[in-house]
Amino acid sequence: MAQDGDIFAGLPGNPMIWILILGELGVFAVLLVGFSVAAFLNPEVFSAGQAHLHAVLAGLNTVVLLSSGALVAAATRRLSQGLSFRAYLAGAMALGVVFLVIKGTEYSAMFAAGFGIESSTFFQLYFLITGFHALHIVFGLILLAIGAWQRDLDTLETSAAFWHLLDLLWVVIFPVVYLPR
Amino acid sequence: MSMIAKAWLALMALTGGTLAVVSLADHLPHGLLAFTVFAVAGVKAWLILVYFVGIGRDASGWRTILVVYLMILCGLLVAFIALSCASAGLCPATS
Numbered sequence: 001m002a003q004d005g006d007i008f009a010g011l012p013g014n015p016m017i018w019i020l021i022l023g024e025l026g027v028f029a030v031l032l033v034g035f036s037v038a039a040f041l042n043p044e045v046f047s048a049g050q051a052h053l054h055a056v057l058a059g060l061n062t063v064v065l066l067s068s069g070a071l072v073a074a075a076t077r078r079l080s081q082g083l084s085f086r087a088y089l090a091g092a093m094a095l096g097v098v099f100l101v102i103k104g105t106e107y108s109a110m111f112a113a114g115f116g117i118e119s120s121t122f123f124q125l126y127f128l129i130t131g132f133h134a135l136h137i138v139f140g141l142i143l144l145a146i147g148a149w150q151r152d153l154d155t156l157e158t159s160a161a162f163w164h165l166l167d168l169l170w171v172v173i174f175p176v177v178y179l180p181r
Numbered sequence: 182m183s184m185i186a187k188a189w190l191a192l193m194a195l196t197g198g199t200l201a202v203v204s205l206a207d208h209l210p211h212g213l214l215a216f217t218v219f220a221v222a223g224v225k226a227w228l229i230l231v232y233f234v235g236i237g238r239d240a241s242g243w244r245t246i247l248v249v250y251l252m253i254l255c256g257l258l259v260a261f262i263a264l265s266c267a268s269a270g271l272c273p274a275t276s
Contacts, residue, residue: 010240025247029254036261043265059200063193066225070189073233077185164234171225172251175218176258179203 012076013158021165024136028169031132032176035125042121049122052115055178057106061099062174068095069167072144076160079153089148089156092163096141103134126177133166133173140166188232195221195228215262219255226251 008015039046068091075088110116110123117127140163147159199221206214227248230236236244 008243010236011243012235025250029250032254033257033261036258036265040261040265046265055200055203059196062196066189066192066196066229069229069233070185070192073185073235074183076235077183161234164229167233168226168229171222171229172254172258175199175215175222179206179215179218179262 011161013161014154017158017161021161024165024169028129028133028173031125031129032172035129035176038121038125045120046122049115049120049126050178052110052113053126053178054106054109057102058174058178061102062170064095064099064102065167065170068092068099069164071095072160072163076153076156079151079156085156086148089144093141093144093148096137096144096163100134100137103130129173129177133169136166136169184232188228192225192228195225212259212263212267215259219259223251223255 006015008018011018071088071092075085075092078085078088107127115123117124140159143159143162147156150156199218202209202214202217202221230244230247236247
């Protein structure tokens with residue numbers, strides 16, 4: 001889609017998605033640095049809060065999301081070669097749903113243990129960052145569904161670029177939020 | 182085996198390695214733990230950019246910008262984690 005001389009030349013997909021991606025990278029950088037600054041100011045609160053998180057579930061979600069990303073990359077490659085790609089994309093979307101189910105399980109366990117968004121600064125930021133990321137997963141699933149529907153390489157590359165942004169953000173969110181302090 | 186499959190295997194291995202290192206958190210200096218985990222996260226993000234997104238040599242400028250973004254972000258996060266545990270006395274002086 002990008003033209004020669006275009007500053008987005010060489011990037012896959014529609015240039016508009018890259019404007020969104022760069023904005024999202026900025027927003028999540030502010031959130032993650034804000035989380036770390038708050039942890040610096042309230043180390044005991046954050047250390048206590050992190051002790052209640054389910055790092056194993058978060059690790060499992062990392063495996064699920066990265067596997068989904070690999071399937072999206074494979075689907076994009078196959079479409080570019082004129083091969084069938086929808087089974088790969090369906091697998092990727094199914095794993096995206098699994099990610100949300102695991103996240104819901106994690107939240108349910110938190111609520112059942114009596115922790116909510118008003119419990120402490122730690123839980124406010126924990127729910128804000130992970131919930132905001134989960135909302136992006138929902139949006140990404142819609143984009144992938146559009147990519148599967150249209151069977152157009154530029155559309156699928158656009159959807160895939162956004163989905164891989166979510167992979168990339170999660171591999172940074174995971175140690176920030178779940179690493180024991 | 183395709184490069185995507187190789188990148189996926191590397192990402193799985195790095196994720197397993199991260200979980201193994203975190204499970205040893207009580208036995209490692211906290212600063213070293215944070216540096217290791219974020220260095221691994223940076224490598225994982227780079228693998229995603231190059232092999233999943235497909236940002237190659239024809240977009241080397243963007244690849245450089247995104248790698249610099251990750252280095253600055255991960256560097257800031259490691260610095261604040263090290264500062265927070267040091268200020269609270271939660272990590273040994275050797276960290």
